[in-house]
Amino acid sequence: MSSATDPALEALRQRLEKQHLGDPQLIELLMAALLGQGHVLLEGAPGLGKTRLLRGLAQAVDLDFQRVQGTPDLMPGDVTGGDILDQVNGVGSFRFEKGPLFTQVCLFDEINRATPRTQAALLEAMAERQVTVGGVSHALPQPFLVAATQNPIELEGTYPLPEAQLDRFLFQLFVKSPSTETLVDIFRMDQDHASTAPAVLDAPKLLTLQANAAALPVADTFLQQLAVILRATDPQHESAPQLVHESVSWGASPRGGLAALAGARGLALLRGRGHVAPEDLRDALFPALRHRVLLRYEAAASGITGDTVLEAVLQKHPLQ
Numbered sequence: 001m002s003s004a005t006d007p008a009l010e011a012l013r014q015r016l017e018k019q020h021l022g023d024p025q026l027i028e029l030l031m032a033a034l035l036g037q038g039h040v041l042l043e044g045a046p047g048l049g050k051t052r053l054l055r056g057l058a059q060a061v062d063l064d065f066q067r068v069q070g071t072p073d074l075m076p077g078d079v080t081g082g083d084i085l086d087q088v089n090g091v092g093s094f095r096f097e098k099g100p101l102f103t104q105v106c107l108f109d110e111i112n113r114a115t116p117r118t119q120a121a122l123l124e125a126m127a128e129r130q131v132t133v134g135g136v137s138h139a140l141p142q143p144f145l146v147a148a149t150q151n152p153i154e155l156e157g158t159y160p161l162p163e164a165q166l167d168r169f170l171f172q173l174f175v176k177s178p179s180t181e182t183l184v185d186i187f188r189m190d191q192d193h194a195s196t197a198p199a200v201l202d203a204p205k206l207l208t209l210q211a212n213a214a215a216l217p218v219a220d221t222f223l224q225q226l227a228v229i230l231r232a233t234d235p236q237h238e239s240a241p242q243l244v245h246e247s248v249s250w251g252a253s254p255r256g257g258l259a260a261l262a263g264a265r266g267l268a269l270l271r272g273r274g275h276v277a278p279e280d281l282r283d284a285l286f287p288a289l290r291h292r293v294l295l296r297y298e299a300a301a302s303g304i305t306g307d308t309v310l311e312a313v314l315q316k317h318p319l320q
Contacts, residue, residue, distance in 0.1 A: 022185070225317070
C-alpha cells in the first residue's frame with residue numbers, strides 16, 4: 001500500500017479546512033471517522049458551523065445529504081419512513097415510503113431533543129445499515145454516515161442519549177469556539193464558495209478508501225495495550241486507577257476498542273501510512289472512548305469528564 005496520502009483525501013482535507021476555519025484536528029478526526037465507516041456525535045454551542053461542515057462534507061464527496069431536526073414530537077416513522085396505503089381501482093396495497101434516513105449523510109440536529117423512542121429508531125440503522133418496518137428489512141445506501149449534534153448549553157426539554165445509543169457513535173467530537181483571529185477570517189470568507197465548488201471524491205472512491213483503511217495492519221503489541229487500557233476503564237477491574245474506582249459507574253465496551261481501531265486506521269490512511277502507528281491509536285482513543293466511559297452523578301457534577309478519566313488511565317497504562 002502506498003506510503004503517501006491519497007491526493008483525493010488531501011484535497012478533501014484542504015476543502016474542509018477552508019470551509020471550517022481554525023480547527024484542523026476536528027477535520028482530521030471527522031475524516032478518520034468517515035474512513036472508519038463510523039458515525040459521529042458533534043457537540044458544540046449553536047452557530048459554530050456544525051451543519052455547514054457536514055453539508056460541505058457531503059458536497060465535497062458528492063454524497064446525498066438529508067437533515068433531520070430533533071424535536072419532542074418527532075416520531076420514528078418521520079425518520080425511518082413507513083408503510084403507506086395506496087388505492088388502485090378500489091384495491092388497497094401497502095408500499096414503503098423511505099424517510100430522510102435513506103441517504104448517505106444524515107445530519108440529526110439536536111438529537112437529544114428527540115424522545116427516546118425516536119432515538120431508538122436509529123439503533124438498527126447505525127449498527128446494521130438497514131431499517132426494518134413491518135417485518136421487512138430495507139438496506140440503506142452506501143456509504144452511510146449519521147452525524148448527530150448536541151447543544152451543551154440548553155438542557156431543558158432534552159432527553160440524554162442512553163448508553164446503547166452512545167455506543168453506536170464511533171467518535172464524539174467537540175466543536176470549539178473560534179479564536180479572535182479565526183473570527184476575522186470567517187467574516188471575510190465567501191460563504192457560498194463551498195456549495196459551488198466541484199466534488200473532490202465520489203461514493204465508489206470513498207468505498208475503496210474505506211476498504212483500504214480497514215485492511216491496514218495493527219501490531220499485536222498495540223492490540224494488547226488497547227485491551228489493557230479498555231479494562232482499566234472498568235471500576236471493578238484491579239488495573240483501574242483510583243480515579244476510575246471513585247468516579248466511573250461503567251467502563252468502555254469492547255465496541256469502544258473496535259471504534260478506536262477503526263478510527264486509528266482512518267487516521268493512518270489520512271497520514272499516508274501503510275500501518276497503524278502509536279500516535280494514530282493515541283489520537284483515536286479519546287474521541288472513541290470519552291462517551292463510552294459512564295460517570296457517576298457526583299463525579300460529573302464535580303467537573304470530571306470522560307477525558308479526565310482517560311488521562312488518568314493513560315498515565316497508569318501509557319500507550320507506547
